[in-house]
Amino acid sequence: MKVAVIGATGMVGEVMIKVLAERNFPLTELLLVASERSVGKKMNFQGKEYTVIGLADAVAAKPNIAIFSAGGDTSLEWAPKFAEVGTTVVDNSSAWRMDPTKKLIVPEINAYELTAQDKIIANPNCSTIQLVMCLHPLHQKYHMKRVIVSTYQSVSGTGVKAVKQLENEVAGVQGEMAYPYPIGRNALPHCDVFLENGYTKEEMKLAREPQKILDDRTFSVSATAVRIPTAGGHSESVNVEFENDFDLNEVRQLLNDMPGVTVQDNPDTNTYPMPIYAHDKDEVFVGRIRRDETQRNTLNMWIVADNLRKGAATNAVQISEYLVEKGLV
Numbered sequence: 001m002k003v004a005v006i007g008a009t010g011m012v013g014e015v016m017i018k019v020l021a022e023r024n025f026p027l028t029e030l031l032l033v034a035s036e037r038s039v040g041k042k043m044n045f046q047g048k049e050y051t052v053i054g055l056a057d058a059v060a061a062k063p064n065i066a067i068f069s070a071g072g073d074t075s076l077e078w079a080p081k082f083a084e085v086g087t088t089v090v091d092n093s094s095a096w097r098m099d100p101t102k103k104l105i106v107p108e109i110n111a112y113e114l115t116a117q118d119k120i121i122a123n124p125n126c127s128t129i130q131l132v133m134c135l136h137p138l139h140q141k142y143h144m145k146r147v148i149v150s151t152y153q154s155v156s157g158t159g160v161k162a163v164k165q166l167e168n169e170v171a172g173v174q175g176e177m178a179y180p181y182p183i184g185r186n187a188l189p190h191c192d193v194f195l196e197n198g199y200t201k202e203e204m205k206l207a208r209e210p211q212k213i214l215d216d217r218t219f220s221v222s223a224t225a226v227r228i229p230t231a232g233g234h235s236e237s238v239n240v241e242f243e244n245d246f247d248l249n250e251v252r253q254l255l256n257d258m259p260g261v262t263v264q265d266n267p268d269t270n271t272y273p274m275p276i277y278a279h280d281k282d283e284v285f286v287g288r289i290r291r292d293e294t295q296r297n298t299l300n301m302w303i304v305a306d307n308l309r310k311g312a313a314t315n316a317v318q319i320s321e322y323l324v325e326k327g328l329v
Helices: 011-022 055-060 071-084 106-111 125-140 160-171 200-212 248-257 309-326
Strands: 002-006 027-033 042-045 050-051 067-068 087-090 119-120 144-153 219-226 234-242 261-263 284-291 298-305
Touching: 002 011, 002 055, 011 027, 011 042, 011 309, 027 042, 027 050, 027 055, 027 087, 027 125, 050 160, 067 309, 071 087, 071 119, 071 144, 087 309, 106 144, 106 309, 119 144, 125 144, 125 200, 125 248, 125 261, 125 284, 125 298, 144 200, 144 261, 234 248, 248 284
Parallel strands: 002 027, 002 067, 067 087, 087 119, 144 219, 261 284
Antiparallel strands: 042 050, 144 234, 234 298, 284 298
């Protein structure tokens, strides 16, 4: 089982390597791949030193699986080249997510859709993954009509440059800016680029991707995505209107029974999800579960997850595990 990690030296790539080790992924050969400027760099995996190689060399090696986290342009150019030599690509960029010929996969929800013919598989947006993990069991039971979500997203979602900007601001150091404004002591209602409709690209991902993952376009999602000065972990305030009424205890039970979801919901003990608690964990945490008293059949909840793990690296590795387990690669 030959596995390539594309974008191995990046923030998500490094977490992918860490997750592969933690989960004892059944690989026999590992290829660490990055852009030309990182070729030759040394990296460690399970006590062994590896030399970073370029994309052309990685394609020539014909890995069984290539896990990509190298940006949309790289994925559009190189994923088909890997697919042509028989490699199954699990891509973490937005390049293929809404392509009708590609599957958009959260393993706990729709891995069963995958076949051996799927050579390019899309990993959803980080904010989408934690959202649908909690919406899925509730939608099955009560059927959603409308979702309103406001996100509170970590700077790590932007990348190394943004993390450095926050660290510089906390230390009082002038440095390179990843954002058009300071992020320390601030909140930027601006994740990704603005589109013609006034929404950002991130907000439209949240609107479209859940419909594809849940294979249902009868519900709608309206999103506002905000960047806040946390170093790791995305949070979401979610308001869901259902066709049918619900019981709050049953809601908590459905969420608790969902693989990969942990309910933290006890106001008496100040128990609720927080990024500081979700850091470096693979679960999606949900709390502040309460009825919206202004509208029928409507629920409020607060969802938190580590955006680099379940929001990116862990989900991609889980897809790869499924492919191996079912003999699809």
